[in-house]
Amino acid sequence: xxxxxxxxxxxxxYAGRGExxxxxxxxxxxxxxxxxxxxxPCRAGHVTGSALxxxxxxxxxxxxxxxxxxxxxxxGGHCEPGDxxxxxxxxxxxxxxxxxxxxxxxxxGGPVRLDRHPIPAPCNWHxxxxxxxLAPAGAVEAIxxxxxxxxxxxxxxVAAVADTSVVRLLEATRARL
Numbered sequence: 001x002x003x004x005x006x007x008x009x010x011x012x013x014y015a016g017r018g019e020x021x022x023x024x025x026x027x028x029x030x031x032x033x034x035x036x037x038x039x040x041p042c043r044a045g046h047v048t049g050s051a052l053x054x055x056x057x058x059x060x061x062x063x064x065x066x067x068x069x070x071x072x073x074x075x076g077g078h079c080e081p082g083d084x085x086x087x088x089x090x091x092x093x094x095x096x097x098x099x100x101x102x103x104x105x106x107x108x109g110g111p112v113r114l115d116r117h118p119i120p121a122p123c124n125w126h127x128x129x130x131x132x133x134l135a136p137a138g139a140v141e142a143i144x145x146x147x148x149x150x151x152x153x154x155x156x157x158v159a160a161v162a163d164t165s166v167v168r169l170l171e172a173t174r175a176r177l
Contacts, residue, residue, distance in 0.1 A: 003038050006085045007031060007047055010129065014111055023114040027127050037127075038086075040078045045125030049083075049090035050076020051106065051133040052169050053098050056177050061158060061170060062141055064097050065149035072153075072162045074169060076128065077146075086111070090131040098150065099142025100135060107132040112172045115165045132173040 001009075011027050014020075027047065036042045052074040053062040063072040075097035076090065083089040091106055098104065113130045143150045155174065159167050 001084070003079055003083050003085065003089075004031065004035060007038050007129075010086050010110060014114070016114060020114055023116055026116065027114065027129075030125075030127060038079045039081075040123070043122050043124070045119075045123060045127055046078065047086065048076060048078055048126045048128045049086050049093060049131070050074050050128050051090040051094035051131040052112070052166070052173055053094055053100070053104070053133045053135050054107075054170075054173055054177070055135045055139065055152070057137065058152075060152045060154050062098055062100075062135065062150065062152050063158070063162060063166070064144075064147040065151070067146055067148050070148070072151075072166070074130065074166060075133075076130075086129050087131060090129065091133060094131075094133045097144050097146055098133075098135075099144060100139045103136030103139065104133050105136075107134055107173065107176055109176060112176060113169050115169070117165065130169050132169075132176065 014024050031037045034042050038047045066073050075094040077093045079089045111129045112132050115128045141150050158170050
């Protein structure tokens with residue numbers, strides 16, 4: 001199975017309701033029109049994978065201060081040629097950007113949310129498939145080259161530092177925990 005096939009299957013199985021169901025259809029239409037729509041060179045937009053790293057025992061999340069955007073965000077990024085699944089791409093990004101190499105696992109049940117946001121030209125959209133990753137006990141983070149900072153935030157502080165997309169992702173993640 002290719003990454004494209006996995007993306008289509010993952011989205012078809014995604015059980016979002018309301019606006020999330022509408023976004024699922026937008027993503028599926030995008031992929032039907034753009035067989036290269038899982039990769040960055042697709043100028044019409046491309047699917048990305050991200051993961052909110054959570055420590056449910058301590059009630060906190062690990063956010064990265066994005067180097068280019070200057071915003072506190074979940075870990076995530078572009079799919080790469082070696083990726084075979086969206087879940088694998090999201091977990092790879094979470095490991096790379098968090099520095100937590102051992103024991104980071106995705107929350108079962110597939111994607112937590114979808115988030116479509118505009119990006120600067122030449123591309124138009126990131127079609128982000130958002131997961132949650134569970135940090136192992138005693139996890140130690142390490143800042144990557146893609147980040148200005150990396151910090152744990154208690155759940156109740158996230159809304160003060162992050163945008164609505166991250167807040168919604170946290171809410172959906174907590175509903176699943």
